Amino acid sequence: MLPTRWAPRSSPRWRAQRMLWDGAPRQAVLLYACAAVGALAPVVLLVGVGRIVRAAAGDRQATWPWIAVSGAAIGVLLVGDTVRDHVAGIARARLTFALQERLMTALIRPAGIAHLTDQGNLDALAGAKGALTGFQPANAPLTQVALAGDRLGGLAACVLVGAFRWWLGAGLLLVWLAVRRPLRTVITEHVAALGGDAGKIRRAVYFFELATDPAAAPEVRAYGLGRWTVDRLREHWLLAMAAAWSVRARVYRTVALTAGLVVAANLAACWVLADAVAHHRIGLAELAAYFPAIVATSAVGGISTEDIALAWMLASLPDVERLEAGIARSAVPLGGARPVGDLPRRTIRLEGVRFAFGDRPVLDGLDLDIPVGASTAIVGANGAGKTTLIRLLTRLHDPSGGRITVDGTDLADLDPADWQRRCALISQDFARLPFTLADNIGVGASRAALRAAAERAGAADLVAGLPDGWDTPLGVPGGRDLSRGQWQRVALARALYAAEHGARILVLDEPTAWLDAAAEADFHRRFLAMTRGLTTIIVAHRFSTVRRADRIHVLHDGKVAESGDHDTLLALDGRYAAMFTAQAARFAGEATAR
Numbered sequence: 001m002l003p004t005r006w007a008p009r010s011s012p013r014w015r016a017q018r019m020l021w022d023g024a025p026r027q028a029v030l031l032y033a034c035a036a037v038g039a040l041a042p043v044v045l046l047v048g049v050g051r052i053v054r055a056a057a058g059d060r061q062a063t064w065p066w067i068a069v070s071g072a073a074i075g076v077l078l079v080g081d082t083v084r085d086h087v088a089g090i091a092r093a094r095l096t097f098a099l100q101e102r103l104m105t106a107l108i109r110p111a112g113i114a115h116l117t118d119q120g121n122l123d124a125l126a127g128a129k130g131a132l133t134g135f136q137p138a139n140a141p142l143t144q145v146a147l148a149g150d151r152l153g154g155l156a157a158c159v160l161v162g163a164f165r166w167w168l169g170a171g172l173l174l175v176w177l178a179v180r181r182p183l184r185t186v187i188t189e190h191v192a193a194l195g196g197d198a199g200k201i202r203r204a205v206y207f208f209e210l211a212t213d214p215a216a217a218p219e220v221r222a223y224g225l226g227r228w229t230v231d232r233l234r235e236h237w238l239l240a241m242a243a244a245w246s247v248r249a250r251v252y253r254t255v256a257l258t259a260g261l262v263v264a265a266n267l268a269a270c271w272v273l274a275d276a277v278a279h280h281r282i283g284l285a286e287l288a289a290y291f292p293a294i295v296a297t298s299a300v301g302g303i304s305t306e307d308i309a310l311a312w313m314l315a316s317l318p319d320v321e322r323l324e325a326g327i328a329r330s331a332v333p334l335g336g337a338r339p340v341g342d343l344p345r346r347t348i349r350l351e352g353v354r355f356a357f358g359d360r361p362v363l364d365g366l367d368l369d370i371p372v373g374a375s376t377a378i379v380g381a382n383g384a385g386k387t388t389l390i391r392l393l394t395r396l397h398d399p400s401g402g403r404i405t406v407d408g409t410d411l412a413d414l415d416p417a418d419w420q421r422r423c424a425l426i427s428q429d430f431a432r433l434p435f436t437l438a439d440n441i442g443v444g445a446s447r448a449a450l451r452a453a454a455e456r457a458g459a460a461d462l463v464a465g466l467p468d469g470w471d472t473p474l475g476v477p478g479g480r481d482l483s484r485g486q487w488q489r490v491a492l493a494r495a496l497y498a499a500e501h502g503a504r505i506l507v508l509d510e511p512t513a514w515l516d517a518a519a520e521a522d523f524h525r526r527f528l529a530m531t532r533g534l535t536t537i538i539v540a541h542r543f544s545t546v547r548r549a550d551r552i553h554v555l556h557d558g559k560v561a562e563s564g565d566h567d568t569l570l571a572l573d574g575r576y577a578a579m580f581t582a583q584a585a586r587f588a589g590e591a592t593a594r
C-alpha cells in the first residue's frame, strides 16, 4: 500500500515516519531490525574483544566462546550492512515513487491550469522535489532510521561504560543529551533561515538549469552568457545565504560551547579510566572494551552530517503540503457536471467575456460567435490575448466575467474534463510525448487510422525515415529525437486523429510556426480538406494560414475589433488589411530583392 495521507498537524519528524510505515511497512520493520542489530553488535564486539584480551593475558579457557561471539558480531555487522542497504534501496524507491505520485496527483487534479501560474506553488513544487537543496524529502524517513540506530548504539555504549562505573556511563549520557538539544535547535534554525526564501534559491537554481540545459546551450554560447549565468548563480546564492549568515554567529557559539563541554567530559572519562588502570583496578581487557566504548557513546547525542542532511530533508517535507494547500487555494475550480453529449451542434458564443491575469485585463468584454462545422481564425498583435482566448474556449481557464455558451448551454455548466476531451488542441508549445510515434498520435489506434491522420497532417513520410517505423520511441534515451517541425507535424496528426475519434473541435494555436516552406504550402493546400466538416479554431500570425478560414476575427484591446472573411476584411481596410499588407509587402520585398 502506498501512502495517501500523513497527519497534517504532526511534526515533520512524525510525518516522515508515517510516510515510511504507510509506504514501505515491511521494509520499515526490516530497517528497524537492522538498525537495532547494527547498534548492538559493536558493543557485543567490544565485550568480546575485552574477553579475548583477558584470555590472551592468561585465562585461556574463556577464549573460544568469545572468539565465536566476536566473529558472530563481525559477521552480523557485515551482513547487516548489506541487507540494510538493499532494503533501504527498495524503501527509497517506493517512497520516491509515492511522493512523485502524490505531487503528480495534486498537480493534475484541477481541470484548469490557474494553479500552474502561481509562483508560490512553483516554489513549493521545487522544494517538494528537493530541487532547491539537493536533499530529497523522500529520503528523510530512511535517514531517521539510520540515525535512530546510531542513537541506540550510543546508548548501548553508555551502558557498557556504566558496567565499569555506573555514574560515568550515566554522566556521559547526560552530557550528550544536554549538547544535542541546543545543537539540533541551531541547525534547524540555520536550515529554516536558508530555506526560508525559496524564491531566491529558485532563481539561483534557474541560472544553473539555464547553463546546463542543452536546448539553451546554443544561445547561451552565441550571446556569451556562459560566465554571466555562473555569476548570476553566485549572486543569487549569496542573496539566499544572507539569511543563514544572520544566524551563523549563534551556530558557532553553540558549537563552541557544546564542544568545550564534550571535550571536558571525554577527558574526564579517559582520566577515570586511566586512573583505574594505573591503580590496577582494571586490566588490559577492560581497557580494550571501555576505551572504545567511551568514544562510541558520542553517537547517543552527537550531531553528524546525517543529522544536518535530515534537517534539510525534513525542511522540504512541509512543501508537499504547502503545494497541496496552494493548489487548493489558487486552482480556480471549474464547475459543471453536465455531460457534453453531442454538443456543439450550432454555435459556440462568447458574450461580454472578461479575463485578467492579476489586475491586468487581457479580454475585456469580448463578443464572438464560432459557428459549428466552419473554420474560424483569430488574429492580433503579440499579447493581444489569442492564446488566452483559446484557453477559455478549451476550458483551461474560466472567464472572470461574461459567459461562453454552447448552443445556449453555459460552458460553465458542462463537465470540464468532458469538454476538454472534445477539443483536439495543438498548443503553441505542443507536447513532445516520450512515447513511440504511434502512441504520440493515438494511444491504441489502429495502423490504418494512424496512417490516415499522419497523411492528413503531412507526417506520413516521417514513418519511413524512422528505424522502427511506428514503433520508434521518440524523445527518450535510446529513441529518436525529431526536429521542431517534425514534432509539430506529429502534434497536428495527433489533433487530427483526435478530431476523427470523438473530439468535435479542432483548436490550432500557430500550427505552422515550425513547418518548412514546402510543408507549410502543403498544409495550406490541404487545409480545407483537412478541416472540412470540423469546427476549427485557428490562431496564426501567418496570413497564408489565416486567409483560408471561413471567418476571421481581429483581437485588439481585449475585444473583437474586426470580423469577416479575408476579402471582406481587406476591403474594410482596417487593422487586418494593415497587418496583411505589411506581411505581403515583406514577402514581395524579399522576392524582389532576390
Ligand SMILES: Nc1ncnc2c1ncn2[C@@H]1O[C@H](COP(=O)(O)OP(=O)(O)OP(=O)(O)O)[C@@H](O)[C@H]1O
Pocket (backbone or CB within 6 Å): 117, 357, 362, 380, 381, 382, 383, 384, 385, 386, 387, 388, 389
Ligand atoms: N501566466 C500568465 N501570467 C500573467 N500574464 C500572462 C500569463 N500568460 C499570458 N499573460 C499575459 O496575457 C496577455 C495575453 O497573452 P496571450 O498569450 O494570450 O497573447 P497572444 O495574443 O497569444 O500573444 P502571441 O501572439 O505573442 O502568442 C499578454 O500580455 C501576456 O503577457
